[in-house]
Amino acid sequence: MNSVFVYSSEFDTYSLGENHPFKPYKATMVHELCYRYGLFDEPWIKVLEPEPAGEEAMLEYHSKEYVEALKDANSGSFDFTMLEYGLGTGDNPVFKGVYDFSLLVLGATLLGAERIAEGHADTVFSPVGGLHHAGYDHAEGFCYVNDIVIAIQRLLKQGFRKILYIDIDAHHGNGVQDAFYDRDDVLFISFHQSGETLYPWSGFENEMGIGKGIGYTVNMPLPEYTDDEAYVSTFKDIYTPLARSFRPDCVVAQIGLDTLKRDPLTNLRLTNNGYCRVIEEIRESCSRVLALGGGGYSVPDVVRGWTLAWAMLNKLKPHDPYEGIVSGNMLPQGQGFKELYDPPYRLSEQIRHDLDLYLNEKTAFIRENIFPLHGIR
Numbered sequence: 001m002n003s004v005f006v007y008s009s010e011f012d013t014y015s016l017g018e019n020h021p022f023k024p025y026k027a028t029m030v031h032e033l034c035y036r037y038g039l040f041d042e043p044w045i046k047v048l049e050p051e052p053a054g055e056e057a058m059l060e061y062h063s064k065e066y067v068e069a070l071k072d073a074n075s076g077s078f079d080f081t082m083l084e085y086g087l088g089t090g091d092n093p094v095f096k097g098v099y100d101f102s103l104l105v106l107g108a109t110l111l112g113a114e115r116i117a118e119g120h121a122d123t124v125f126s127p128v129g130g131l132h133h134a135g136y137d138h139a140e141g142f143c144y145v146n147d148i149v150i151a152i153q154r155l156l157k158q159g160f161r162k163i164l165y166i167d168i169d170a171h172h173g174n175g176v177q178d179a180f181y182d183r184d185d186v187l188f189i190s191f192h193q194s195g196e197t198l199y200p201w202s203g204f205e206n207e208m209g210i211g212k213g214i215g216y217t218v219n220m221p222l223p224e225y226t227d228d229e230a231y232v233s234t235f236k237d238i239y240t241p242l243a244r245s246f247r248p249d250c251v252v253a254q255i256g257l258d259t260l261k262r263d264p265l266t267n268l269r270l271t272n273n274g275y276c277r278v279i280e281e282i283r284e285s286c287s288r289v290l291a292l293g294g295g296g297y298s299v300p301d302v303v304r305g306w307t308l309a310w311a312m313l314n315k316l317k318p319h320d321p322y323e324g325i326v327s328g329n330m331l332p333q334g335q336g337f338k339e340l341y342d343p344p345y346r347l348s349e350q351i352r353h354d355l356d357l358y359l360n361e362k363t364a365f366i367r368e369n370i371f372p373l374h375g376i377r
Contacts, residue, residue: 003045003314004115004117006108006126007031014101017093021265022142024101029303037318037340045314048115050108050126057106060310061149061179063137070144074099086138092321102145105129109147110154111254112290116250117158122288123313127306130254130292132173134198141171152186152252155290162184164248164286164371166239167192168278169256169294170266171279172203172219176254182213189239191231193259193266194221201247205365215373217340218242218366223358224267225351228274228344231259234359238366243285245374255279257305261345262369263298271342272305279312288339289313304340 011024012141031047033041041046047123076096078088086095093189112124133141133146150162162214167173167190169275180186186332188209195201209217220238222231243251259270282288293311310316317338347355371377 001044001123001314002121003123004112004121004122004125005031005034005040005045005310006129007047008049008104008108010104011101014095014097014140016095017199020093020142023299024128026296026306027301029299030127030306030310033257033335037311037320038306038308039310039314039316039318042314042316050104052100052103052110053106053110053315054103057110057150058103058145058322060153061136061146062114062134068136070099077192078121079102080120086135086140091142092139092144096334104148105131106150109151109290109292113151113154113277116288116363117155117291123291124289125145125291125293125310125313127304130256130294132167132254132294133175133352135175135178140175140226143175143294146175146179148173148176151290155250155252160249162187162246162248164240164243164246164251165189165254166251166282167256167294168259169197169254170263170268171295174200174202177203177207177217177219180213181209181217182211184212184216185217187216187242187248189191189218191222191235191239191240191309193218193226193268194223196221197224198266205362208217208370213220215330215351215370217255218370219364220362221353222266222268225269225342225347225355226359227269227347227355228271228277229365230355230359233275233278234363235268235281237363240281240285241371241376242374246375248286250288251274251282253289253291253292254294255282255306255369256308257296257302260296260301260305260342261270261299263296264299265295265297269345269347271345272308275305275340276308279309283313283315283372295359300325301342308340319352321356
């Protein structure tokens, strides 16, 4: 095993605004907690600092007009013409350094893809990557650059024949879906809160791809109150057989943590116990994994969860040498490793019944309409 954690303290210098939910400084907090728990101590693990990507890298997917608008916004000065490109909205404010920030996000993700493509790593995690809503010619949903699309394109150009993209963020990965909707060399799978109740109002089970890409877009919409038990069971029913059949050369995973019960922007009810079981399932599905952070807006929960995800990706158990002596700001005073995990969440019998009906219906649709296209009986 060779693993890379991609991190730069430069992310701390950027802010979308004091009241904006997206906090780039989460990466530093994850780095610090991983360090505290001994998760960088193994000889196969490296922490690498990325360089910003160049403009030409962004142009590998985004339109020239959009990139020019993003460059103009870098000063932090808003112009009404920027709205055409999704810049200057509440979700995607114009802030000083927005273009530089986007290039650094892209550089971090491409560093991870490069290490995997060159055989220098089989496991990579870039916490500030995974901006899955950005479109070809616009910013959207806190995302200014679609680092995921560009990284997947790079991996394919490097000779990887098949990429499996799995998105477990609570929001549908619409930007990535749009980029590969007509292709069969990228299997797109997204588990997300239903577009009936959550932005970006897409990602329904009948969105299956077009042309030769039919069956290579797989959407599993989830109802509100989906918990660990329901999520993990559904994930194993859908993701695992598809991954086994597709046999990807690499898995690119957007492992957003806005699925957790305390997230302020969503209505799912996962704890990081279920999240870790899903991360383990992803880890077992392929020998190469490029993991990207994505969303998550209860910062303490995200930091704990991504620390655990890094442990799971490396098959490690966190160990706190200061347990019971020193309190970290992510943990209640005097409590240690066991508090990285959330207490279980319990649903009422009626909610459980309704949840099972909904998920069984969606799962049956995927089994009947997509599984046969992959030779799964």
